[in-house]
Amino acid sequence: MMITLYHAHHSTCSQKVRIALAEKGLEFESKLVDLASKGQLEPEYLKINPNGVVPTLVHDGQPIIDSSVICEYLDEVCPEPPLSGRDAVSRARVRAWMRFLEEVPTYAVRVPSFNRAFLNRFDGLSSEEFVQQQAGPRPLRKHFYLKMSEKGFDKDAVQESVDQLTLTCQRMQRALEKGPWLAGESFSLADVVAAPLIDRTHDLGMSWIWDEDYPLVAGWFDRLQQRPAYAKAMYPGARLSETHQLRALLAEAEQETA
Structure with a gap:
């Protein structure tokens, strides 16, 4: 191929x-x-x-x-190994997870990502310059940038993000009561799509969302990191904390959600 x-x-x-x-x-x-x-x-x-x-x-x-x-x-x-399920019910379960993950946590995790790692890209821009240079040229995410502005997302947006990530962990916890992976016994595209979102949340210093209340999510994340394919895909330099000086900003996280 x-x-x-x-x-x-x-x-x-x-x-x-x-x-x-x-x-x-x-x-x-x-x-x-x-x-x-x-x-x-x-x-x-x-x-x-x-x-x-x-x-x-x-x-x-x-x-x-x-x-x-x-x-x-x-x-x-490339159907082997299968990641979409071997029967219609399994495939439907995987697709349902994928749609939820795309609609809820995929958007939610961008809010703290931008607030803690990317705002320096907009230093010195006025509101008008931000719209013109950052939001204007984007065919797909113009309105995401307009909701943010050059100063980042406000506290209400941050809280909404936390609520959505918490909802995600709640659903993951319930699903993981029935199997080691999100769609059951087998690792699937549901886990593939969730993986970088939970990894990013952890990298942003926000694993407190699941640490106490959703222990099965923590166990799932541990199993995930042990997979050879995961280590290959999430190589050194793939995380924001390794490239965007996030650790110096993590103290702000507590203030954002206080």
Whole structure:
């Protein structure tokens, strides 16, 4: 299989595709996209991904976009080991998890990520300059940036994010009472999609969300980190704390949610 992956080290959506590739044992040509300099908005990249986001997978010359779609595509073209379930009920359970994870925690984790790691990109910008330079050019996430502004997300947005991540952990805890993985006995795309979101939450110093009340989530995260594919996909330099001086900012986390 001739696979090229356009991705970014710390992009959670890129990470889940890298996990899926590693679980399948698939090698790929790596094409890093510099998000800080808006490389995902360059005309050449927009030709293969008009959404202006990462990742994009190109397989035998055909671009496949949207990270969850890419994961499902990989499971279809390389069915072993299966990650979508072996029967209709299992596949439905996996898809339901994927849709929930895309709609709730995927958005929620971006709020503390931007507040604690990316705001320095907007230093010195006025509100008008922020809209023009950051929100305006984005075909898919313009309104996300407009909700944020150059000063970051406000306390209400941060609390909403925490509430959504807590809801995610509540649902994970209930699901994990029935099996070691989110969709049951077998590791699946549900776990692949959840993995970078929980990892990012932990990396942001927010594992207190599950530490006391949702111990099965902590156990799931421990098992996840022991998988060889996970270590391969989450290589050194893939986490924000390793590249964005997050540790100096973690003290602000308690103030945000106080």
